[in-house]
Amino acid sequence: MSDRILMGHGSGGRMMHELISSCFAPAFGIEGLGDAAVLDLKKKGRLALSTDSYVVSPLFFPGGNIGELAVNGTVNDLAMAGAEPLYLTSGFIIEEGMPLSDLQRIIESMAQAAFNAGVKIVAGDTKVVDKGKGDGLFINTAGVGVIPEGVDLSPSHISEGDIIIISGDMGRHGMAVMSERSGLSFAPPVLSDTAALNGLTALMIKAAGGSLRAMRDPTRGGVATTLKEFALESGLAMEMDEDELPVTPGVKGACDLLGLDPLFVANEGLLLAVVSGDVSEYILKEMRAHTLGAGARAIGRVMPGPEGKVLLRTSIGGTRLVDMLEGGQLPRIC
C-alpha cells in the first residue's frame, strides 16, 4: 500500500475498501464505513443530535490533534444539551498526498478519545480531494445522545440573580494552536485543553437538577461570545468580574505577545454554566471533585439589563460592554 493518500483511495474501488478495512474499521471496532449503522437505543429520553466540521490548522498541535478534537467537540455539544453522548459518525475529507502515517495517528487518537468519552464511532465516510483542493484533512463528526427524562437545559431558563460558573481557565486551546502556527514556543508550553466534558456535565446535572439552567462550551469566539449568546437568548444581561476570570500566566503571556484577548480565544475542554444562586456553591464543590472541574469558579451573575448585553466589571471598579467580535481573532482554530 502506498504511504500517501492517492485519489484512488476515494473512488469507491479496491483501494478505498482496503484503506477502510486496514485503517478505519479496526480502530473504530466496526466492520466497515459507508453503510448506515443500526443501533438498539435502549436508553429512554429525548434524542440530541449535533454536528461539527473540524478544519484546524495545523493538524497536530501542542496537547492534541484534529482527531481527538473532532470527537471531544461533538461529545461536548451533546453534553451541553444535557445529553448522554452515545454514538458518533465521522466523515473524512482527505487531501491527496497526505501521509498515511499521519492519518493513522489521527484515527488512533479518535478511537482513544471515543473510548475515553464512552461513545462509539459507528459510521463513517472517506472522500479524497485533489492536491491543492483541501488542506491535509478535514473531519466532520455528528453525534447522537439521549437526554434523560426531566433534564431540560436552555438559555431561556436563565433568570435574574443566577450565577455564571466556569469549569476552569480560559484560552488554552486557541493559544496552543496559535503558538504552533506562529512558530512561537512557550516554556512551559501552552497545551490545548481538548477533553470530553460529558463526565463533568453528568455530575453537574445530578447535583443541580432543575437549578442548572443552561450550559455551553465556549469554543470559537471564546467565553465572551458564549455569554453574549446567553444574553441574547435569555433577554437578560450577563455580568462578569474581571478579577474572577481564570487565565494561566502562560496563556496570558501568549495573548499579550500576540495582542489577543483571552475572553475571545477558543477553548475545547471548558464549559460555562448558569445556575440558580442558592445552589451555586454546592455545584461548584461537586465540580471541583472532577479532574476537568478542579478549577471551577463563579465568574459573574445574571442582571435584569441592559437586555442582551455582556458587562465586564473591571479590576479598577469600572464597567465595560463586551460584544462579539465582528469576524474573529483566530481563523481555523477548530
Place this chain on the structure above:
Amino acid sequence: MSDRILMGHGSGGRMMHELISSCFAPAFGIEGLGDAAVLDLKKKGRLALSTDSYVVSPLFFPGGNIGELAVNGTVNDLAMAGAEPLYLTSGFIIEEGMPLSDLQRIIESMAQAAFNAGVKIVAGDTKVVDKGKGDGLFINTAGVGVIPEGVDLSPSHISEGDIIIISGDMGRHGMAVMSERSGLSFAPPVLSDTAALNGLTALMIKAAGGSLRAMRDPTRGGVATTLKEFALESGLAMEMDEDELPVTPGVKGACDLLGLDPLFVANEGLLLAVVSGDVSEYILKEMRAHTLGAGARAIGRVMPGPEGKVLLRTSIGGTRLVDMLEGGQLPRIC
C-alpha cells in the same frame, strides 16, 4: 453584507452569526446552527445512523447541485438500511471567496430536497477555510432514521436463487458530472438522477416483507462495485445478464466517448435490491407504480459460487468476471 464568503464568516463572531441567521436558519426552518438539536423520537424501532461528505466538482452539474446530492445521498443511505429517514445534520466547509449567491442557491436546494424527502435538517455547522485550501464548498450530512420493527435487511440474508433487481437505468449521475467537467454537452443532455429513494424503499418493504433481503444504492464504484460487496458479504456469487442492464442511449454514448464502463459509473437515485425469487415479479410490479421505480427490472440472480464473485453473462453467451476497479474511473463525483 459582502457578496463573497470571508474568513470572518467562520470565526464564531458576528459575521458568522449573521450568515447563519440570514441564510441557513430560514431555509432549514431552525433557530440557529451549532447547538445540539433536541428531538422527540416518537417512532418506535431501531435507530439507523449514517454520514457522507460531498466533494463533487463542479458544485453545479446538469440535473442538480452539491446541496440536493448531500440531502438525497444520506437519505438514501438510511433508506437502504430499511429505515424511515427523519433528521439530518449538515456541516459546511466553505472556501474563502465563494460567492454568497452560490451558497444561497445550494442551501435552497437542500431545503427543497429535504422537504421532498420528508426529512428535517435540524443541526448544522459552518467553517471557512482560506482561499486555496478548499474547493468552493464541501458538505457533510449525517442522518438519523428509524427502522420499523420486523424490518431486517442485510447482505447476509441473501440466498442462492434470489433475484437481483435494479430500480432504473445506470450511470446518469456520473456522466452528468463528467460532461460538465469535461465541457462536453450531449443532446439531449445527460441529467443526474439524484433523488431521494425513501418513498420507493418504503413501498418495497411493505410489498416484500422478509422476502426483501438487502438493498444498496450504487453510488461511487457503480453497480459492479455494489454487487461485488453483496457477493463478498453473502459469500455467494452475483450473476448479471448483460442484455438486461438498463442504460440510456445518452449515457451509453457518453461512456463510449470517454472510454468508461457504465457498470462502474456512479448513480445517485438508483437502487439494487436482492429479493427472494417467488416474489420478484410482484415486487417489480409494485416498484413500477412509483416514479423512481418505473424502469425497475430483474438483472440477474444469486448463484452458489464462485464465492464472492460477480459474473456477467454477455450478449454473445459468454461469462466474464467483473471485479472492483483498483482505484476508480471518476474522482470527485459525489
